[in-house]
Amino acid sequence: MQANEWSFEDGYCRIRTARQRKRARIKDFHKYLRRMHKEEKRLDELKYRMPLQPLARPYQKGWLRTFVLRPDVATSRQAAFYQELLNKINTVEYSNDKKFRIKKRKWKRKKVWVDKPQYLREYSERWFFSRDCKLTEQEKLLFHREERTHKHTKEVSIYYVFSERWRFILKVKPRIITHIKMVDGTLDGKIQRMENRITTHHLRHQMNRQMNGRTYHYLSRAPWPPDPFKQRSLTDILSEVYNDQQQ
CATH class of the missing domain: 1.20.890 (cAMP-dependent Protein Kinase, Chain A)
Known part of the structure; x- marks a missing residue:
């Protein structure tokens, strides 16, 4: 008598089939993975919330570069407006070299020193029009729309970039470590x-x-080449092949 054919009268017990036992093992394994993920997330949160301790003797560790207002913009009537906008889109770069140079490979596999570029913060289309975006309507008027194509997936993404980049200049300052x-x-x-x-x-x-x-992996999302025989009947395909042979 098979396990799933047993009755549930007095004197009998319900026995799980092999398929049910296998499904139970998989379900328990999935619960185990979720518990591990939850525990890992909790430990990372505890480490992130560790307090900072001030150093008795602060020290310098490299240099940092950030954007500041140009002198003529800082003395204009709209200085407060652009300073508030800069606080939202400003970026910071760190380097051990005060000149902020990096090595870049050139033709024939030669590496040369070039200036490290730095850009203001850019917004994706979804984030630019979301409620979480901190930009005001007046500040959004200073952004323009750009379309960019990914070199691997060939997908087109839309970004909103600040148009008046000339209002800000880069300033290099020593990076002082005061807390650990x-x-x-x-x-x-x-x-x-x-x-x-x-x-x-x-x-x-x-x-x-x-x-x-x-x-x-992002490379696995690369689109397949178009199928030339998609949604075409066999008669049309054979006719096209026959005409090519005749020519």
Whole structure:
């Protein structure tokens, strides 16, 4: 008698089939992955919220570069308006070199020193028109629309860029470290053991798939070439082949 054919009268017990036991194991494994993800997230949050401790002797660690108002803009009537806008779109770059240079490969695999570029903050189309965007309607008028094509996926993305870049200039300042984040050895040990467990058993991919639905590399999203025979009848295709042979 098969397990699923047993009756539920007195003297009998319900026995799970092999398929039910396998499904239960998979379900328990998925619960285990969710618990690990939740615990990892909790430990990372605790480490992020560790308080800062002031240093007795601050020290310099490299240089930082940021945007500031031009002298003529800073003395104009609209200085307060552009300063408030700059606080929202400003960016910061760090470097050990005061000249902010990087090596870039040129023709014939030669590397040369070039100036490191720095841009103001740009907004995607979705973020630009969302409620979370902190730009006012008057500030949004100073942005223009740009379309950019990804070199791998060939997808077109829309960004909104500040039009009057000339109002700001770059300023280099020393990067002074005045505070340091406190370290908890017990917490770091728990995070490292969690990472070792995930790495050793190759669980990262399955955790991402369980939490986010699927995982993929951006190169896998490259579109397939168009099919020339799609939505065409066999008669039309054979006729076209026959005409090409005749020519």
